[in-house]
Amino acid sequence: MIGSWCSGQKVRYSFINLSRKNDAGMETKIIKIDKPVNQAPALLAAGDIIRAGGLVAFPTETVYGLGANGLDAAACAAIYAAKGRPSDNPLILHVADRAMVDTIAAAVTPMAEKLLAAFCPGPITLILPKKPVVPERITGGLGTVGIRMPEDDIARALIRAAGVPIAAPSANISGRPSPTTAALVYRDMAGRIPLILDGGPCTFGVESTIVDCSGATAVILRPGAVTREMLEEVLGRVELDPALVGEGTTPRAPGMKYTHYAPKAPLTLLAGAPSMMASAFRREITKRQLLGHVVGVIVSEEVAAAIADLLPAELLAVYGRQADLPSIAAHLYEALRSFDLKPADCLLAEGTTEAGLGLAIMNRLHKASGFRTLSAKTGAFVK
Numbered sequence: 001m002i003g004s005w006c007s008g009q010k011v012r013y014s015f016i017n018l019s020r021k022n023d024a025g026m027e028t029k030i031i032k033i034d035k036p037v038n039q040a041p042a043l044l045a046a047g048d049i050i051r052a053g054g055l056v057a058f059p060t061e062t063v064y065g066l067g068a069n070g071l072d073a074a075a076c077a078a079i080y081a082a083k084g085r086p087s088d089n090p091l092i093l094h095v096a097d098r099a100m101v102d103t104i105a106a107a108v109t110p111m112a113e114k115l116l117a118a119f120c121p122g123p124i125t126l127i128l129p130k131k132p133v134v135p136e137r138i139t140g141g142l143g144t145v146g147i148r149m150p151e152d153d154i155a156r157a158l159i160r161a162a163g164v165p166i167a168a169p170s171a172n173i174s175g176r177p178s179p180t181t182a183a184l185v186y187r188d189m190a191g192r193i194p195l196i197l198d199g200g201p202c203t204f205g206v207e208s209t210i211v212d213c214s215g216a217t218a219v220i221l222r223p224g225a226v227t228r229e230m231l232e233e234v235l236g237r238v239e240l241d242p243a244l245v246g247e248g249t250t251p252r253a254p255g256m257k258y259t260h261y262a263p264k265a266p267l268t269l270l271a272g273a274p275s276m277m278a279s280a281f282r283r284e285i286t287k288r289q290l291l292g293h294v295v296g297v298i299v300s301e302e303v304a305a306a307i308a309d310l311l312p313a314e315l316l317a318v319y320g321r322q323a324d325l326p327s328i329a330a331h332l333y334e335a336l337r338s339f340d341l342k343p344a345d346c347l348l349a350e351g352t353t354e355a356g357l358g359l360a361i362m363n364r365l366h367k368a369s370g371f372r373t374l375s376a377k378t379g380a381f382v383k
C-alpha cells in the first residue's frame, strides 16, 4: 500500500506500508523524505526510535546506513544481529557537527583537524582515540573510534533529531554489496528493522575513505571518494595500508579482512587499459559460453555497445562511461545486485584505472571477485 502521509511546502514524504514480516512479526516501513529537509515529523519520529534503542536505515552521500544510538551498546548489538556482522568488526559513529566530534574523540590530532576543515562534512571517516563514553562493544575492543560527519542533509537531520552520535555500518546483510537505494536496503532488511528513510539514490555509491589519524602519519585504511591525491594536497605524505595493495597482511580496519561486496554468482575482474576491454570481453564471454555457462557482465557503455550481440540485454549491467569514474562508483553496487534475481552462473566485471576514485572502485571490485583478476590483454590470471 502506498499512501500520501503528509505534505508541506518544503517537505513532502509518502509512506509505503509494506507488510513483509520476520518471525518476530516486525513490519518494515519506508518513508520518502524530500530535500531540503525541514523539521520533518518523520525525522523526529526516527530520532525517537534511535534514542529508544531501535534501528533506522537512512541515506548518506556514500551508501545507506543502518543506524542505532552509538553510545548504547545494546542498541548497537541489534545492528550486528540484523546484518549478521562479525562482532570484531567495529562500527563508525556519525556526527552532525564539529562539537559532536569532541564528545566521542579523546583527542583530535592536528592532522585530523586539517581533514575536518578540508573535507567535513563529506565522505571521509577519521580514526581517532576514543573517549570512555564510546562502548568497546562497537569498536571491536579497540581504543580508537571511526568518526564521520555525513554531508547528506537527511543523515545530519536524523543525527540532530536523535541527539546522539549514530553508529551506522552499511545497511546490507554482511558480505553483500552495500545498498545505494532504499529498495536495495529493503531487499536485505525487510522484517529485520522497523523503518527505512528513503532519500533517493546515493551520490557517491562507495563507502567513505577511512583515514587513521591516530598515529604520526595518516594512513588510508579504505579508499573512497576523498582520494589519496586529495588527502596528499592537504597533508603532504599519506600512506596506504599495505593490506590494500597486497594479500597476506592483516588490514588495520578489521572489517577489511572479510569477504565483501560479493554478488551471488562468482565474479571475475578484467583489468587493463580501457582500449583493450571490448576485445577482452568478447574473448572471455565466448570462452565461457562455449563451456555452457550463462554469463553476466558489469561493464562500461563503450564495452556494452561492443558486446551487445553476444548476450541478452538482461545479462548486461552498465555502470557508466569508461572515463566517468563518479558514475561508475555511483552505479557499481546496483549493477552487482542486479544479478541477484537473474540466471547468470558466472559474472565478468570491467576494471578501471587505479588512480583517483579508481582506487576505491578497484578495491571494491577486487573484494567482490575474491581477487580473481584476469589481464584484459593476455587473458591470464594477474593474482
Ligand code: AMP
Binding pocket: 089, 090, 091, 092, 127, 139, 142, 144, 145, 146, 168, 169, 170, 207, 210, 221, 222, 252, 253, 254, 255, 256
Ligand atoms: P562499514 O561501516 O561496514 O562500511 O565498515 C566500517 C569499516 O570501518 C570497517 O572496515 C571497520 O573495520 C572500519 N573501522 C571502524 N572503526 C574502526 C577503528 N576504530 N579502527 C579501524 N577501522 C575501523
Ligand code: MG
Binding pocket: 169, 170, 178
Ligand atoms: Mg559495509
